[in-house]
Amino acid sequence: MRNIWTIARREYRHYFTSPIAYIAALLTLLTVGIYFVVMIYYLMNLANQSYYGNSAPGINIVIGPLATVFMFAAPALTMRLLADEQRMGTLELLLTTPIKDAELVVGKWLGAFLFMLTIIVITLVYPIVLNKLTTPGIDQGVMVSGYIAIILLTAVFLAIGTAMSSFFNNQFAAFFATLAVLIVFWWLIRLPTYIIQNDSFNNILNYLDLNGRFNSMLTGTMSLSDIIYPISLTALGLFLSAAAVEIRRWR
Amino acid sequence: MIRATGLTKDFGSRRAIENLTFEAKQGEVVGFLGPNGAGKTTTMRILTGYMPPTYGTAQVAGFDVISESLEVRRRVGYLPETVPLYPEMTVYEYLKFMADLRHLPNGDDMVDAALDLVQMEKRADGYISNLSKGMRQRVGLAQAMLHRPEVLILDEPTIGLDPAQVVEFRNTIRDVGKERTVLLSTHILSEAQQLCDRVLIINKGRIVAEDTPENLQSRLVGAEHVVLRVKGEADELLPIIAKIDGVQNAKLLPDGTLEFQFAPGADVRPVVARATIKAGYDLLEFHPVGLSLEEIFLQLTQDNSRKER
Helix, strand or coil, X not given: CHHHHHHHHHHHHHHCXXXXXXXXXXXXXXXXXXXXXXXXXXXXXXXXXXXXXXXXXCXXXXXXXXXXXXXXXXXXXXXXXXXXXXXXXXXXXXXXXXXXXXXXXXXXXXXXXXXXXXXXXXXXXHHHXXXXXXXXXXXXXXXXXXXXXXXXXXXXXXXXXXXXXXXXXCHHHHHHHHHHHHHHHHCHHHCHHHHCCCHHHHHHHHHHCHHHHHHHHHCCCCCHHHHHHHHHHHHHHHHHHHHHHHXXXXX | CEEEEEEEEEECCEEEEEEEEEXXXXXXXXXXXXXXXXXXXXXXXXXXXXXXXXXXXEEECCEECCCCHHHHHHHEEEEXXXXXXXXXXXXXXXXXXXXXXXXXXXXXXXXXXXXXXXXXXXXXXXXXXXXXXXXXXXXXXXXXXXXXXXXXXXXXXXXXXXXXXXXXXXXXXXXXXXXXXXXXXECCHHHHHHHCCEEEEEECCEEEEEECHHHHHHHHCCCEEEEEEECCCCCCHHHHHHXXXXXXXXXXXXXXXXXXXXXCCCCCHHHHHHHHHHCCCCEXXXXXXXXXXXXXXXXXXXXXXXXXX
C-alpha cells in the first residue's frame, strides 16, 4: 500500500508540472462550463415559452459533457504513464527497487485517478449553482448517482489507458490505442444489437455497454451490476498492465 | 556478495551472454571490462533483478535473483547506463522519492548523507533538468548509494564526468568498496586497472579472462620489457648491450631510447646498468614497460575470435 501511495503521489504532482495535464484540465472545465451556461439559457427560454414549463435542468447537463471530454482527456493523461518511463530509462530504476510490478501499475493509475478526481471536484460548483437556480432545488439522489457514475467511468478509462501505456513504448500509440478501446466500449459495442436478433447475445453486449449503464445512472437508477461492471473492467485493465510490465522483464 | 553460475540470456535468437560464472566477495571491487555489446549491461540487469536469466542462477547478497528478487533489490544499489532521472523534480525530491520507495526510516538524513557523498548539497533544491551531465551522473550515484546497499552495481559510472570528478569518484568507490561489494563495468581499461581488485574481461557474452589487473599483465607478458635512455646517441651502446648474456631483442627506438627484453626470473638489469656506465654513458632513464591492459585486452579478444573461426 505504501509503495502504491509513493508512486501515486509522485505521479499526481507530476501532472501539475505537465502542460498536457493543464491542457486536459482546461479543455474539460472550459467545455463543461460553456455547455452549462448555454444549456441554462436554453432551458430557461424553453421554460418561459412552453406551456409545460417544467423541464428544469438536471445534473446530466454537467456530467454528460464531462464524460465525453474525459474520453479524450483520459488517454492524454495516461499515455505517458509507463511509455515515458520506458523511454527515459526510469522504468529500469523502478523495476530494480523493491516494489512489486502490480504496486507500480496501481500507483500510476491512482495518481492519474486522483488528478481527474480533482477536476471532478472542481465541477461540483455547477450542482451548487443549479441548486440555487431551480426550485425546489436539484434531486440530491440523482446528483449522487451521477457523480458515482462519472467517477466509475473515470476509473475505467484510466485503467484502459494505463494498460495501453504499458503495452506500447510510444506515447502516441498508447493515446490512440486507448481512444480506440474507449470508442468500442462507449459507442460501438451496442451497434450489433440493432441488427442481430439474438436476445442472449444482445444481453451480453448490453451488459458490456458502458454508455447505456452510464445514462441509466444519470437518471438516478443504479443496479449492483452498474457498480460491479466498471470496477471489474478497471481491475482487468490494471491486471493486464501489470502482466505487460512483467512480460517486459522476460523479453 | 555476488555469485553467478552459468548465466545465459537469449534475446530471441540472439544470445547476449553465455554461461557466465563468477564471484565477487564482500570488500571487493570487481570490474567488468569489455567492448560495447559484450553483455555487460545484460549481466548487470540480471543481477539487479530487472530481468531474469534464460538459464543459470545468481545469488546477490545471499538471495536468489529470480525467486527472491525483492530481497535482492532491497540490498542492491544500481546505477544503470542511462542515468534514470525525472527532470521535472528537484535533486532533493528525487532522492526523497527513492528513499520512500525503499522505506528508509530516516529518509531525510539518508538523502543528506547521499548528497554529501557526491558533493551535491548545494544543488539539492535545483531542478534535475538544469544539471550538467556530470552532475546528473552524481545524482544517479547518490541514488544508488542512498540506502547504503551491501552490493553496488554501476554500469559505466564515469561516463560524462570531467577528469577531476573521475578522480573524486574513484576515491569514493575505493572507500565504499572496502566494506561492500562493488561491481562496475567500464570500457576504459586504465580505470579498471586503477579501481578494481579483480577484472573480468568479457567479450561476445563470454568471460575470456579473470584475474587481478597485475596478474593479468604478468600472465600475458612473455618477457619483461625495459627501456633505457642515455645522454647523447645510444647507437654505439646497442652492440654492447646486445652482447650481454640474457638480453633479448635489443633495439633502438625512433625516439633515441634503447629497448630490450629478458626472460622473467633472469633479471639482467644490474648487469646492463653497470655495462652502460662502464662504456662511458650517462644513464638518464631506466624503466620497465608493462604490457598495458589495452594490449592485453586486444590480445584476449582477438585470441577469442580466432578460436571461434
